[in-house]
Amino acid sequence: MGDEERYIGVAERRARLALRHRLAGAARAASPEEVAGSLVALHGSDPATVYLAVGARLADPAGTVPETGRALYEDRTLVRMHGMRHTVFVFPTELTAVVHASTGLTVAARERAALLKAMAKAGAPDATWLKEVEESALAALARRGQATAAELAGDEPRLREQFVYAAGKSYQGVHTVSTRLLKVLGVEGKVVRGRPLGSWTSSQFRWAVSPAHPELNAAEAQASLLGRWxxxxxxxxxxxxxxxxxxxxTDVRRALAAIGARLVSLDEGVGYVVDGDVGPVAGPAEPWAALLPALDPTAMGWQQxxxxxxxxxxxxxxxYSGNVGPTVWWNGRVVGAWAQRADGEIVWRLLDTEGVGREAEAAIAVEAERVRGWVGAARVTPRFRTPVEKELAA
Incomplete structure (x- = not known):
């Protein structure tokens, strides 16, 4: 091991997580913007995850729903858009250009080509026709401010056109132009999700024109995003x-070199930190517990x-697809699971009791009450359900 390859063990990694992910009591944030900025991205595939992830990290979670809604739909300081791994995330608005250039452009080219190929196979109109529909739909969206796909189709009837996808295959289906086109425009950074049709748990969204952002160099954007994360x-x-x-x-390695990342030694082998972050990090003064939602960015943050x-x-x-469900944490590790029952009660179960005594159980119970307190009358069922969550919810 070289002199610069300091060993960072599990205890210190958990300490960093507690502080930097705003999970320890003293490290909790004052606003949804602070939470998103600390985590870089909040998973947005399940709309409720965004709010639950914010609420778990706020010093005062009472205003989680109105404050997160304000940031997303009024101030637009947070934006819901496609990002890494072709997944929907919520990002700080200042990161939209970075995410688009570093990640979105490559995926967008692939998605548009796939749509045109599928339409051609089905004998649907060509790229020129699709471009006309796209421009008309974007103009209608700009006039409306926000709109559903159905509302846009009222302005641009060609969005209702349908074509058969994968004809003759076991997964054959009928696709509507609006559904596929809006998805492509989302990946291309031209539209973003707006207000939901229902409450904060709703997965049905209006669409809005994406905030204007500069076009960045892809390599520089990758270095910026990787450095932030x-x-x-x-x-x-x-x-x-x-x-x-x-x-x-190759993109990862180029970005690591561009930011001057430093090597460290981990139990898994070689690891990286940003320049200036090699030194030891002391943990929080007090032990901590957290109830994190399904797809929480901390639980899903690392492959290993x-x-x-x-x-x-x-x-x-x-x-079965690798999506994590709601998790119970104690001092930097997952020790159990939780769920909300139909009557609103937050229930939890310890699955790993090593080192988890009465102090931990009392702290977890406090966190469960925190969640129930701010969630109120809302009922939250994860979009991707896991065996223990289903059992607890029942």
Whole structure:
């Protein structure tokens, strides 16, 4: 091991996580913007996850719903858009250009080509026709401010056109132009999700024209995004970085070199931190507990998770696609699961009791009451359900 490759063990990694992810009591944030800025990105595939992830990290979670809604839909300081791994996230608005250039452009080219290919196979109109529809739909959206796909189709009837996808295959289906086109425009950074049609738990969204942002150099944007994430989540391995970004390994390595990332030694092997972050980090003064939602960015932050989640817990806590369910944390590791029942009660179960005594159970109970207090009358069912969550909710 070289002199510069300091060993960072599990205890210190958990300490960094507690402070930088705003999970320890003294590290909690004052606003949704602070939470999103600290984590870089909040998972947005399940709309409720955004609010639950924010609420778990606010010093005063009472205003979680109105304040997060304000940031997303009034001040637009947070934006819901496609990002890494072709997944929907909520980002600080100042990161939209970085995410688009570093990640979105490559995915967007692939998505548009796939749509045109599928339409051609179905004998649907060509790229020129699609471009006309696109321009008309964007103009209608700009006039309206926000709109559903159905509302846009009222302005541009060609959005209602349908074509058969994968004809003759077992997965054959009928696609509507609006559904596929709006998805492509989202990945291309031309539209973003606006206000939901229902409450904060609704997965039905209006669309809005994307905020204007500069076009950045892709390599520079990748360096910027990776540096932000590594400052929040480092140390991390190359495998972690490749998984989180969804980039090619050559892109990851180029970005690491561009930011001057420093090597450290981890139990998994070689890891990286940003320059200036090699020194030791002291943990929080007090022990801490947290109830994090399904798809929480901390629970899903790394590909290699053994340092905070015992492998034996995975079958209960993850669905078949690798999506994590609601988790209970104690001092930097996952120790159980939680769920909300139909009557609103927040219930939890310990799955790993090593080192978890009465103090931990009392702290977890306090967190459960915190969640129930601000969630109020809302009922939250994760979009991707896991075995233990289903059992607890029942």
């Amino acid at each position: 590594l400052a929040a989540c480092g140390p991390a391995t190359e495998a972690d970085l490749k998984w989180w970004t969804g980039w090619k390994v 998770r053994d340092w905070y989640l015992a492998p034996a817990l995975r079958p209960a806590l993850f669905d």
